Amino acid sequence: MTIRLLLADDQALVRGALSALLALEPDLEVVAEVGAGDLVLDAVREHRPDVALLDVEMPGLDGIAAAALVRAEFPDVRVLIVTTFGRPGYLRRALQAGASGFVVKDTPAAELADAVRRVHAGLRVVDPALATDSLIAGESPLTGRETEVLKAAQDGSSVAAMAAKLFLSEGTVRNHLSSAIGKTGATNRAEAVLIAEGNGWL
Amino acid sequence: MTIRLLLADDQALVRGALSALLALEPDLEVVAEVGAGDLVLDAVREHRPDVALLDVEMPGLDGIAAAALVRAEFPDVRVLIVTTFGRPGYLRRALQAGASGFVVKDTPAAELADAVRRVHAGLRVVDPALATDSLIAGESPLTGRETEVLKAAQDGSSVAAMAAKLFLSEGTVRNHLSSAIGKTGATNRAEAVLIAEGNGWL
DNA sequence: TCCCTGCCATGACATTTGTCAGATGCGAGG
DNA sequence: CCTCGCATCTGACAAATGTCATGGCAGGGA
Incomplete structure (x- = not known):
């Protein structure tokens, strides 16, 4: 068969x-x-x-x-x-x-x-x-919002652009970003995106 | 044959x-x-x-x-x-x-x-x-150094890290970066990297 | 019910980043 | 020889970014 x-x-x-x-x-x-x-x-x-x-x-x-x-x-x-x-x-x-x-x-x-x-x-x-x-x-340590924000950051958007796209305040976007940077062990946004991508978290 | x-x-x-x-x-x-x-x-x-x-x-x-x-x-x-x-x-x-x-x-x-x-x-x-x-x-509009600096920026490095790697001053790195951002029509480093990658300039 | 976590927000702050003007040296081409 | 483009550097400035403390709100356990 x-x-x-x-x-x-x-x-x-x-x-x-x-x-x-x-x-x-x-x-x-x-x-x-x-x-x-x-x-x-x-x-x-x-x-x-x-x-x-x-x-x-x-x-x-x-x-x-x-x-x-x-x-x-x-x-x-x-x-x-x-x-x-x-x-x-x-x-x-x-x-x-x-x-x-x-x-x-x-x-x-x-x-x-x-x-x-x-x-x-x-x-x-x-x-x-x-x-x-x-x-x-392991599983992604990122919360839902952190993941969303990192995804939005993949194309090199500014904080303002991400805030507009996600209907959040700029401060909130920066907070999620900062939190994601901490969890990934990165030192900035671009690095955090690369690490998250490499682990398949996005 | x-x-x-x-x-x-x-x-x-x-x-x-x-x-x-x-x-x-x-x-x-x-x-x-x-x-x-x-x-x-x-x-x-x-x-x-x-x-x-x-x-x-x-x-x-x-x-x-x-x-x-x-x-x-x-x-x-x-x-x-x-x-x-x-x-x-x-x-x-x-x-x-x-x-x-x-x-x-x-x-x-x-x-x-x-x-x-x-x-x-x-x-x-x-x-x-x-x-x-x-x-x-068209051909890459980037000069040799601009290309090198963008390549170094691909992994999310900071200006200081790139300067150390390329044996340049931080100011010079920022200048090349700024120039590359201008030539690619981007508004920041991450975007410039993506555009240059997309065109096969790196 | 209370507590914890995640989400959203604000404001303040230090750092980093991007821009600009100005200056030097070098090599290629007219 | 002079000019132009490229690379290098400095210093200064404005804008963006990352961090932190703090507070409110909702939902899911213990």
């Missing part, structure tokens, strides 16, 4: 290449390919795959959010998250969203098919090195 | 997948795969490919620098740059380094093989949309 696959990745070239790679395996069949997170759920409804391979970094809806939606509506569809960045927070959030596996893009190509089979068999597939990182980094 | 290919990409999964994709074409043969820019030249020496597919974002030596080395030693080896980011500066630098083609990773998978064939035939392959962007964005 062949395993039916859904592929989601925003980069068409990578998507097509992965499709070619997996098509080499006689027991795997790619039944759908999409290039945006918003399209994942519809594609699952239409093609009913056994396993969904979702990239985290996608326009619209990211792979983790898409995974949550898929699992909510189709609990029997397994989700395998594939991502460029092995960020601890990604792994944690992916598992919370109901993903069965988590693979970074620098694992050997030969292992991907196996990962798909294991996930399909009901096992969990997690990069061991990443799992320990995830334990060390 | 088959076209012999070298593949360079730091993400093993993508590398393997591209290999599988290209292996589907009867006239193409992947003769070498490497995962770092430093290894490209050695692999070319050993396997003498007709075309080298190089990713820009790689550890050690980036794809553009590797392209220049390859072209210097083997002028008959064609280089096709493949990259995630369609940054205008990348294209410009790639062509200056002697690359014959430039493909972003969200072009359809079916076109890659054609791009390889065109490059092998001595033609240039360039994404038209990107080419116009490249013309508009």
